[in-house]
Amino acid sequence: MENNELEEMRAQLATLNEKLEKESIVSDKHISEATKKHISELQRKLIRRIIVFSVLSPIMARYVGLYFALWCLVVIILNIYVYRVVDKGNYASASMTEYTQSVRKALKKFKRINKFMWIFSISLIMLLGIVMFIVHLHTIPKLAYSAIVVCSFFSYILWIAYYVSNVMISSKVGLMLEIIIKDLEE
Amino acid sequence: MIEKEKQFENLVREHKRTIYTVCYMFSKNSAEVDDLFQEILIRLWKGFDSFEERSSARTWIYRVALNAAINNDKKERHRVPTVPLTLDIDPYEADDPSTQQIRQLYDRINQLDLIDRSLILLWLEGVTYEEIGAIIGITPSNVGVRLLRIKDKLVKMSNKK
Numbered sequence: 001m002e003n004n005e006l007e008e009m010r011a012q013l014a015t016l017n018e019k020l021e022k023e024s025i026v027s028d029k030h031i032s033e034a035t036k037k038h039i040s041e042l043q044r045k046l047i048r049r050i051i052v053f054s055v056l057s058p059i060m061a062r063y064v065g066l067y068f069a070l071w072c073l074v075v076i077i078l079n080i081y082v083y084r085v086v087d088k089g090n091y092a093s094a095s096m097t098e099y100t101q102s103v104r105k106a107l108k109k110f111k112r113i114n115k116f117m118w119i120f121s122i123s124l125i126m127l128l129g130i131v132m133f134i135v136h137l138h139t140i141p142k143l144a145y146s147a148i149v150v151c152s153f154f155s156y157i158l159w160i161a162y163y164v165s166n167v168m169i170s171s172k173v174g175l176m177l178e179i180i181i182k183d184l185e186e
Numbered sequence: 187m188i189e190k191e192k193q194f195e196n197l198v199r200e201h202k203r204t205i206y207t208v209c210y211m212f213s214k215n216s217a218e219v220d221d222l223f224q225e226i227l228i229r230l231w232k233g234f235d236s237f238e239e240r241s242s243a244r245t246w247i248y249r250v251a252l253n254a255a256i257n258n259d260k261k262e263r264h265r266v267p268t269v270p271l272t273l274d275i276d277p278y279e280a281d282d283p284s285t286q287q288i289r290q291l292y293d294r295i296n297q298l299d300l301i302d303r304s305l306i307l308l309w310l311e312g313v314t315y316e317e318i319g320a321i322i323g324i325t326p327s328n329v330g331v332r333l334l335r336i337k338d339k340l341v342k343m344s345n346k347k
Binding site for chain 1: 191194195198199202203206207223224227228230231232233236237246249250252253256257269271272273287288291301304310311312320321322323324337340344
């Protein structure tokens with residue numbers, strides 16, 4: 001294919017475009033669907049998390065302890081923050097460079113917040129285990145050792161969950177955007 | 187709200203072909219075109235308030251459409267019921283030689299990476315280097331250099347076959 005062939009294709013494309021101009025393409029239903037309120041999958045996930053932890057928080061405070069209630073509160077606040085970050089910037093109409101960089105920044109921010117939430121949770125559980133161990137060691141040793149074992153086990157599970165959630169955040173979209181950004185920076 | 191919707195509708199109908207062309211470039215079949223078209227309309231509506239006419243409507247639409255195409259989340263799109271486009275012709279099935287030639291060119295262009303695909307699409311559409319630069323976010327001279335490289339790539343692809 002030579003350059004003049006590309007020019008020929010351009011001319012043929014103009015012919016196709018003329019045909020397309022005569023087509024209606026867009027119906028009233030397209031417009032009505034587009035103008036409905038839509039929220040993204042990420043926003044849906046965040047709303048579900050906020051609801052779950054809002055219900056969990058008073059139950060935790062009542063039956064488990066203030067530590068877990070505090071943890072729930074922190075999770076709620078962080079998720080509300082991320083929701084606002086995701087909802088706010090409509091950078092979809094930015095140039096491709098700005099758009100990909102903005103999405104990358106938002107992904108990085110989300111990863112940092114996600115990391116903080118997990119580490120906070122794991123630390124809290126370990127701290128709870130250690131406190132229960134110290135408090136009950138001389139009075140109810142069995143409970144003390146069980147507490148440390150159970151809390152360690154849960155921390156281990158949470159570490160695995162954190163690793164998996166981190167991998168999922170570095171999704172195809174994130175990686176693809178990295179490739180585009182690298183290409184634009186060349 | 188109704189006035190805003192009316193303005194949005196007029197804008198979309200005026201630039202329907204532009205949006206369709208982007209969908210056609212980034213999709214493998216008519217069903218994907220329908221899905222991507224709808225996704226683009228949703229994004230255009232979301233960003234409609236922030237469209238302050240600093241750039242032309244066409245530039246703005248190209249930006250939103252191309253950003254939607256490169257950030258294509260098929261799983262997310264299937265949450266919204268797809269409305270098929272109203273078309274009498276189907277460029278994927280058309281019999282006439284010119285449409286088939288275009289399809290062959292597009293198949294080759296689809297082998298390029300996303301930026302190159304966007305660049306060549308805009309060039310084929312007759313968009314100026316300045317406008318291409320504004321859409322992609324690179325300088326017009328960079329556009330020229332990249333387009334030369336892309337054309338070379340396409341020539342090599344063609345010669346290999």
